[in-house]
Amino acid sequence: MADRILVCRCEDVTEAEVREALSLGHRDLESVKRYTGFGTGWCQGKQCTALCARLVVSLGGEVPSGPITPRPPFHPVKIAHLATLLTGEDDLAHPEGRSDDREDDT
Amino acid sequence: MSLVIERRALPERAETVIIGGGIMGLATAFHLARLSREQKRTARIVVLDRTYLCGGASGRNGGGVRAQWSSETNIELMRRSLDRCADFATQMRMNVWFRRGGYLFLARNEERGKQLEASAELQRAHGLSTRILTPGEAREVVPQLDVTGLVCASWNPDDAVVFPWPFVWGYARAAVELGVELHTHTRVTALETTGARLSAVVTDRGTITTERVLVCAGAWSPEITRMVGIELPSRPHRHEICSTEPLKPFLKPLVGDLEDGLYFSQSARGEIVGGIGNANVPHGLDQRSSAKFLGLYARALSRVMPQLGAIKILRQWAGCYDLTPDGNPLCGAVDEIEGLYLMSGFMGHGFMMAPIMGELFARHLLFGEEQALFDRWALRRYKEGNLLSENMILG
Numbered sequence: 436m437a438d439r440i441l442v443c444r445c446e447d448v449t450e451a452e453v454r455e456a457l458s459l460g461h462r463d464l465e466s467v468k469r470y471t472g473f474g475t476g477w478c479q480g481k482q483c484t485a486l487c488a489r490l491v492v493s494l495g496g497e498v499p500s501g502p503i504t505p506r507p508p509f510h511p512v513k514i515a516h517l518a519t520l521l522t523g524e525d526d527l528a529h530p531e532g533r534s535d536d537r538e539d540d541t
Numbered sequence: 542m543s544l545v546i547e548r549r550a551l552p553e554r555a556e557t558v559i560i561g562g563g564i565m566g567l568a569t570a571f572h573l574a575r576l577s578r579e580q581k582r583t584a585r586i587v588v589l590d591r592t593y594l595c596g597g598a599s600g601r602n603g604g605g606v607r608a609q610w611s612s613e614t615n616i617e618l619m620r621r622s623l624d625r626c627a628d629f630a631t632q633m634r635m636n637v638w639f640r641r642g643g644y645l646f647l648a649r650n651e652e653r654g655k656q657l658e659a660s661a662e663l664q665r666a667h668g669l670s671t672r673i674l675t676p677g678e679a680r681e682v683v684p685q686l687d688v689t690g691l692v693c694a695s696w697n698p699d700d701a702v703v704f705p706w707p708f709v710w711g712y713a714r715a716a717v718e719l720g721v722e723l724h725t726h727t728r729v730t731a732l733e734t735t736g737a738r739l740s741a742v743v744t745d746r747g748t749i750t751t752e753r754v755l756v757c758a759g760a761w762s763p764e765i766t767r768m769v770g771i772e773l774p775s776r777p778h779r780h781e782i783c784s785t786e787p788l789k790p791f792l793k794p795l796v797g798d799l800e801d802g803l804y805f806s807q808s809a810r811g812e813i814v815g816g817i818g819n820a821n822v823p824h825g826l827d828q829r830s831s832a833k834f835l836g837l838y839a840r841a842l843s844r845v846m847p848q849l850g851a852i853k854i855l856r857q858w859a860g861c862y863d864l865t866p867d868g869n870p871l872c873g874a875v876d877e878i879e880g881l882y883l884m885s886g887f888m889g890h891g892f893m894m895a896p897i898m899g900e901l902f903a904r905h906l907l908f909g910e911e912q913a914l915f916d917r918w919a920l921r922r923y924k925e926g927n928l929l930s931e932n933m934i935l936g
Binding site for chain 2: 458459460461462463465466469470472475476477479504506507508511512513514515516517518520521
């Protein structure tokens, strides 16, 4: 039955797939995300990360220090809207400004 | 399935230590192990990675694999690498979602058009089907394309895209099945030498005695070689990428614009995956995302395919290119330190080159084959001033 239990509804990741990832030696949340693909769909992990983290820990994996790295734009945004973010010549002429997320690089 | 990622302590000794568990390190480890076994030689090969599988550029790239290049070396190598990508699922028992939708390169000025024409001629001489298309013909390949301002396009229907993650797992699993030890979450802190010869790799999990070290650390490679006083000419450069909500398959090729570095394709999951170059990003190891990237990418993408304006971007991320001054890799032995080898400086296309380069490097190391290639791409060319060129680098 465990092979039918979904842990990530957007990407159809099952509990069995998380178990398989652990059995191959993946032991932290970021590795398991990259093996199963959980958290990469429509909700970007908003619904599944806590469940997957609990599963990883219960299967002997590492206790995560936080959720998976949140990926901007954090909420789906239309390309047409984003295309208006930069105006005129200020965009390419100036050196890179701030990066808008965290110090770590996972 | 058996364990792929090692959980035991590091071995005390290894014949070869590969630093970097990205696709280049894993492909090389696999071929070294495979060829050693064929020769009935035992070879203890250890692969080390500072984080987890797919944590670096191998898990962060756009998955393009193409043979459209401007230099003969790259065309020929990538022609062979594409063949290996097409066979990967059969040979390595891993579905990498290989999709041969072609690559369409756009030219927006006469000079670029002439470059593409010359490259296409060279590519045809190497057996590729590349053709130069008029803007109207380009629209036959991609009907949604806005061809305003286009001079021509270069089209090779045999180029392809893959999903990068399973490619990494495929090599990892196959290498481990042949006895390679893969240790993730293991940071190299020093390289030890005896005279001018490598003698050990020191990590935060212990020391491995070895006489051979292969640096496959991508953008982190200069940090590694600096541990033995070797300054590489390559520099890390952050490149960003994003993907959209999934759509019904409609876009056949990967579309690339060499003017602004825009590229995009539709993955087998249906998402539009793409990025754009930004020369103003300072050099350095940085995998953070920026709002500026979304602005640049969305504007360029809207120009080429206005219909995509209604589509939403779900996620963006970044990875590091490993850039060399002459646009060509740094491969093979390092003259100054006996036992130290490089497979780095791949300019953002190391992923697509790994299937062939891993194999050739293993044959080079074990049998002395491909000397001309490893001479051509050797680090010493920077000392000797024999620099190379390549003008079809994307992003």
